[in-house]
Structures are given as C-alpha cells and as structure tokens.
Amino acid sequence: MKKLCIVLVTLLVLSCKSKQENKANAVVEINETMDAWHKAAANADYNGYFELMADDAVFIGTDATENWNKQEFQAYAKPHFDKGKAWSFTALERHVFFDNSGKTAWFDELLNTQMKICRGSGILVKIGKKWKIQQYVLSMTIPNATSREVIKIKEGIEEQLIKELEKKKL
Numbered sequence: 270m271k272k273l274c275i276v277l278v279t280l281l282v283l284s285c286k287s288k289q290e291n292k293a294n295a296v297v298e299i300n301e302t303m304d305a306w307h308k309a310a311a312n313a314d315y316n317g318y319f320e321l322m323a324d325d326a327v328f329i330g331t332d333a334t335e336n337w338n339k340q341e342f343q344a345y346a347k348p349h350f351d352k353g354k355a356w357s358f359t360a361l362e363r364h365v366f367f368d369n370s371g372k373t374a375w376f377d378e379l380l381n382t383q384m385k386i387c388r389g390s391g392i393l394v395k396i397g398k399k400w401k402i403q404q405y406v407l408s409m410t411i412p413n414a415t416s417r418e419v420i421k422i423k424e425g426i427e428e429q430l431i432k433e434l435e436k437k438k439l
Contacts, residue, residue: 291371292367292371295365295367295371295374295395295400296365298400299365299374299376299393299400300360300363300365302321302393302399302400302401302402303360303363303376303378303402304360305317305321306318306321306322306402307357307358307359307360307380309321310350310355310356310357310358311354311355311356311357311358313349313350313351313352313353313354313355314350315346315347315350315351315355318346318350318355319339319343319346321401321402322339322401322402322403322405323339323394323396323401323402323403324339325338325339325403326338326339326342326401326402326403326404326405327339327403327404327405328342328404328405328407329404329405329406329407330407331384331387331407331408331409333427333430334430356382356383357382357383358380358381358382358387358389359380359381359382360378360379360380360381361378361379361380361381361386362378362379363376363377363378363379364376364377364378371395372394372395373392373393373394373395374392374393374394374395374400375390375391375392375393376389376390376391376393377389377390378390379410384409385409385410386410387407387408387409387410388407388408388409388410389405389406389407389408390405390406390408391403391404391405391406392404
C-alpha cells in the first residue's frame with residue numbers, strides 16, 4: 270500500500286510539472302507569435318502578418334468605427350503594407366492567460382508605437398500546432414491627468430457617432 274501511495278504521488282507531481290512545462294512552452298509560443306505579428310507589420314510583410322490571424326479573426330482599432338473581420342482588415346491594411354511600411358509596434362510588457370483546455374489564451378500588452386504607449390489585448394486559439402490570433406483590440410492609452418483635454422477633443426467628433434449608434438440600437 271505504501272509503494273502504491275508513493276507511485277501515485279510521484280505520478281501526480283510529474284503530471285503537475287508536465288502541465289507547468291506545457292504552459293510555459295505555450296507562453297513562449299504565444300510571445301513568439303505576437304512578436305512575429307508585430308514584426309511583420311513593421312517589415313510590411315502582408316502575407317506573414319495575416320497568416321498569423323485565424324480565418325475568422327476580428328481586429329478592433331483605436332477609432333470607434335474600426336471593428337473589422339479579417340477580410341475587411343486586410344482591405345484596410347493593404348495600401349499601408351503596399352507602401353513598404355505599415356506600423357511598428359514593440360511590446361513593452363505582455364501578460365498571457367489560458368483556459369482549462371490550454372487551447373485558448375488571452376493576453377494584454379503595452380506597446381511602444383508611433384502613437385506612443387498603446388494597449389493591445391486579444392485572444393489566441395491553438396489551431397493544429399500553431400497559435401492564431403482570433404481577436405485583437407488596440408487602444409491608445411490616455412494619462413488620467415490629461416483625460417479632460419482629450420475628452421474635449423473627442424467630444425465634437427464623436428457626438429454625432431454616438432447619436433447614430435444609439436439610433437441603430439433601437
């Protein structure tokens with residue numbers, strides 16, 4: 270009986286260690302995927318960039334009107350990539366989390382961009398042996414000390430959009 274308990278405890282410890290190693294490997298793979306995605310944009314590698322997104326991916330940009338499926342985002346992005354430089358985002362920090370299956374992950378990241386610090390967040394799914402971006406949300410950060418000034422700037426531009434969206438909602 271004592272030997273059986275030792276075997277069971279050993280198997281449990283090894284199983285936990287294996288799960289931790291799998292999670293650590295997945296974090297590395299996700300970081301590599303996200304870094305490659307950002308690098309592909311900086312290098313205007315259109316195919317490399319969009320191959321890292323799932324077929325039914327969604328990209329939500331900084332403007333309230335930017336909520337695109339993959340095909341719409343490709344149409345928006347193509348002229349930028351064709352110019353030889355799309356955009357350049359470098360991760361300053363990133364946090365990755367997983368569901369219980371280990372096949373869905375979500376993350377948030379702070380980015381150094383031409384817009385200064387932005388926040389990216391999203392979802393990745395494991396398709397076969399590769400992680401693909403399912404959803405990406407890009408947001409500009411606004412320091413709390415300047416929010417009043419930013420709101421004043423946005424107010425005139427977004428008031429009409431708010432009215433249009435409220436009408437759609439009804």
